[in-house]
Amino acid sequence: MTSFDLTGKLALVTGSRRGIGHAIARAYLIAGARVVLNCPDADRLEPAAAELRTLSAPGNVLTSAFDVTDEAAVEAAVAELTAEHGCPDILVNNAGIQIRGPLTEIPVADWRKVVDVDLTSAFIVGRTVARGMVARGSGKIINVCSVQNHLVRPTTAPYAAAKSGLGGLTRSMCAEWARSGVQVNGLAPGYLDTDLNASLVGDAEFSAWITSRTPAGRWGEVEDVTGPAVWLASAASDFVNGQVVYVDGGLTAVI
Template sequence: MGLFDLSGKTAVVTGAGRGLGEAIGLGLAQAGADIALVTNRTPADKAAEAIRALGRKAITIQVDVADRSKLPGIVERTVDELGRIDILVNNAGIIRRTPAADHSYADWQDVLDVNLNSVFALCQLAGNRMIEQGSGKIINIASMLSFQGGINVPGYTSSKHAVAGLTKALASEWAAKGLQVNAIAPGYMSTDNTEALREDPVRSAQILGRIPAGRWGTSEDLIGPAVFLASAASDYMNGHILAVDGGWLVR
C-alpha cells in the first residue's frame, strides 16, 4: 500500500483545532506526514500531542486566516521548522445563517475572507513553493453547497461555489507543473457548523431523509479521502470535486 504512504511529506492543515481539520491532520500523520496545524481561536495542542505520539512532527500556528498579512508566515514557518511543504489542506471555514434579504454585507465579507480569499492566498503561497520543487498536493474543502443553493446561507454558498471553481482553475494551470489540486465536498457532517440544523427537528429530519446512508457524516469519514488526495494514489487526479456525502447528491 505504498501508494498511500506519506512518509517524508509535510502537510499544512487550516482549521485544524477541531472537527474536520483535526481529523484530517491526524489522518495524514497516521499515513506518515509531519503536520503544521493552523488554528484561530481553538488551540490545536491536543491534536499536536496525538500526532507526536505517532512519532511524527507537529507544530501549531495560531493565525486568523482572514488576515491576509499573516498568511505568508504560515508557509514560511512550516518550511523553517518542518523543512518543506508538500500538502496543503484548506479546511478553515465559517458560516453565517440569515435570509438573503437580511444578509448583512459584513457577514458576506467575513465569510468570503475566510472561505475564499484565504484559500486563494494560501494556494498561491504554497503553490509557488510546490512549483519550485516540481510536486505538491492541494486539497480544498468544498461543500454540498458547491453544487446547490442552500437556505439562508448566500455568502457561504457563493464562497463554496467559488472554491470549486478555483480548484479547477488552479488544476488547469498547475497540473503540468507536477501539482494536483482537488477538493473534497463533505456532505452533512456532525460538526459545529451544522449544530443549528441538527437541533432543528424538522430540518434535521428533512436532511436525514435524503441521505441514502441514513446518518450524518463524521469527521473520521474524511480521513480516507484526504489521505488518498494527498498521496501518490491520486497522481492523475486534477481539478476533481470529490463528494463524501453518504449519497446525498444521488437522491
C-alpha cells in the same frame, strides 16, 4: 497499497484545531506524515496538538498560528515553516465559517467575512504554498468544499457562494499548476455532525429530512472524509486533478 503511504510528507492543514481539519490531520499523521496544525490562536492550538502527539513522535506534530485571511501573516508563517521544515508537500485549505441569514437582511460585513474565510483564504494560502510546490515540481492541494457547491438552501447564501467559488478556484489552480506536478482537488462533505452544523443536528425536523433524503440514511461523521483526504494527498491520486469529490452518502446523486 504503499501508494497511500504519506511517510516523509509534511502536511499543513488550516482550521485544524477541531472538526474536519483535525480529523484529516489525525489521518495524515497515522498515514505517516508530519502535520502542521493551524488556527489564529496559538494557545487554542496546544490542546489539539497534545492530543495528536499521543499518536506519534512529538516532532511529527507542529503548530503554526496565523490568520488565513491576512496575506502578510500567511506569507510570514509559510516562510518560517519552509525555512525550518521545507515547503509543505500537502496543503489542506479547510478553514471555514458559516453565518446564516436571509439575503435581504444579512449584513454586508457578514457576507464579506464568510467569503474571506471560506474562499479568499484558500487563494491566499494556496498560492503562497504553491510557489514552493511549483518550484520543487510536486505538491498536493486539497480545498475543502461542500455539497453547497452543488445544492443550496435558504439562509446560506454567503457560504454557498463562497464554496461554489472554491470549486472554481480548485479548477483554476489545476489549470495553472498541473504541468508543474501539483495536483489540486476539492473535497465536498455532505451534512456532517460537526460544531458548524450543531444547530441543524439539533433540529429534529431538519435532521429527519437529511436522513430520509441521504441514501446512506444517516448524518456523516468527520471520519467519513479522512479516507478520501488521504487518497487525494497520496501518490494514489497523481492523475486526479481539478476534481471536486463529494463525500455525502449519496445525497447529491438523488436529490
